[in-house]
Amino acid sequence: MIVGTEWLVEAEECNENLLRDEKLLRTVFSRIISDLGLKTLGEPLWHKFGGAGGVTGLVMLTESHLACHTYPEHRVATFNLYCCRTRPEWNWEENLKEILNASEVRITKIERGAKPKSKIQDPKSQTAGGEI
Amino acid sequence: MIVGTEWLVEAEECNENLLRDEKLLRTVFSRIISDLGLKTLGEPLWHKFGGAGGVTGLVMLTESHLACHTYPEHRVATFNLYCCRTRPEWNWEENLKEILNASEVRITKIERGAKPKSKIQDPKSQTAGGEI
Numbered sequence: 001m002i003v004g005t006e007w008l009v010e011a012e013e014c015n016e017n018l019l020r021d022e023k024l025l026r027t028v029f030s031r032i033i034s035d036l037g038l039k040t041l042g043e044p045l046w047h048k049f050g051g052a053g054g055v056t057g058l059v060m061l062t063e064s065h066l067a068c069h070t071y072p073e074h075r076v077a078t079f080n081l082y083c084c085r086t087r088p089e090w091n092w093e094e095n096l097k098e099i100l101n102a103s104e105v106r107i108t109k110i111e112r113g114a115k116p117k118s119k120i121q122d123p124k125s126q127t128a129g130g131e132i
Numbered sequence: 133m134i135v136g137t138e139w140l141v142e143a144e145e146c147n148e149n150l151l152r153d154e155k156l157l158r159t160v161f162s163r164i165i166s167d168l169g170l171k172t173l174g175e176p177l178w179h180k181f182g183g184a185g186g187v188t189g190l191v192m193l194t195e196s197h198l199a200c201h202t203y204p205e206h207r208v209a210t211f212n213l214y215c216c217r218t219r220p221e222w223n224w225e226e227n228l229k230e231i232l233n234a235s236e237v238r239i240t241k242i243e244r245g246a247k248p249k250s251k252i253q254d255p256k257s258q259t260a261g262g263e264i
Contacts, residue, residue, distance in 0.1 A: 001144070001206045010245050012133070045192045047173050058190050058197055060177045065188070069196055069216065069244075074133045076245045080212065084201065106247070112201075113142050113208045115238070 003113035004064055004084035009092050011077040011102035018100050019070035019077055022048045022055045028099055029057055029066060036087045038063055063087065077102070082112065135245035136196055136216035141224050143209040143234035150232050151202035151209055154180045154187045160231055161189055161198060168219045170195055195219065209234070214244065 018024055026046065033040060044059040054070035054077075064082035071077070077100055079092070093105040150156055158178065165172060176191040186202035186209075196214035203209070209232055211224070225237040 001203075001208055003203045003206055003208050003210065004201070006140070006212075008138070008242065008244070010247075012245070012247075041179050041188070042177050045174050045177065045190070047192060056173070056192055056196070058177070058192050058199075060179055060188055060190050064201055065190055065199055067190075067197055067199070067214070069136070069214070071133075071135045071216075071245070074135055074245070076133055076135050078135065078244045080138075080214070082199070082201070082212070084203075108242075110140065110240075112140070112210045113144070113203070113206070115142075115144075 001113050001115075002111045004082055004111075006080060006082040006110045006112050007090075007092070008108045008110065009079040009081070009096070010106045011079070011092075011096040011100055011104070012075065012106075013103035014070075014075050014077055014096075015101040016072040016075050019054050019072040019075070020048070020052070022046055022057075024099065025055050025057055025068060025070065028068070028095075029059060031095065032066060032081065032090055033059075033061075036083075036090055038066070038083075038087070133245050133247075134243045136214055136243075138212060138214040138242045138244050139222075139224070140240040140242065141211040141213070141228070142238045143211070143224075143228040143232055143236070144207065144238075145235035146202075146207050146209055146228075147233040148204040148207050151186050151204040151207070152180070152184070154178055154189075156231065157187050157189055157200060157202065160200070160227075161191060163227065164198060164213065164222055165191075165193075168215075168222055170198070170215075170219070
């Protein structure tokens with residue numbers, strides 16, 4: 001039973017200073033949420049690690065969740081977007097190259113709940129039941 | 133560059149009433165966090181969808197994050213555990229069969245940041261930099 005689609009996104013060779021910029025990463029979340037017409041639930045969780053550390057962001061959505069973790073020491077940012085209803089594609093590659101100066105962006109889509117679990121190119125996710 | 137390991141877990145044919153039990157799902161999180169020696173950051177986010185809907189839980193960890201979404205209408209629960217430092221294996225299969233009455237539990241491990249992205253059997257994740 002497919003219950004949703006998850007995008008696992010890796011952005012590499014980013015500008016390390018941008019990966020420490022919580023405000024900038026919040027704007028990435030805002031753009032994803034706005035562009036895809038997602039709905040947040042409750043307050044987002046953000047944490048900036050001390051020193052030269054990166055940033056973690058987590059937000060609960062009626063469609064599931066969105067997460068990011070940045071690793072300035074490796075110039076890497078990873079994102080998870082889990083949606084239990086069909087949403088358009090977000091242009092991760094173009095947007096993360098523009099916003100984080102990533103030189104490479106790789107995307108893996110996984111059907112959650114699918115059997116066998118598989119990487120997919122054109123998933124049909126479905127709306128989860130239940131009122132908000 | 134491998135920056136962490138993510139476990140994607142699907143529990144199927146669960147007891148649907150247990151998938152609506154936020155308190156029970158909170159105890160699943162507590163057990164995972166305790167058994168693996170994880171450290172939470174901030175307050176966890178929990179949401180019980182109305183009517184016959186399921187539960188969403190999200191918690192930020194110093195090691196990355198833990199998430200669950202339940203779909204009582206499909207008797208499915210999915211979990212994500214993302215860790216940027218090496219942790220022991222949690223016995224998802226035994227524990228979710230016991231706690232949620234799942235009849236099948238499937239686990240996919242993915243190295244985050246890895247190139248090419250691959251499903252792995254015995255990943256070596258690494259500690260992310262930065263003080264808390």
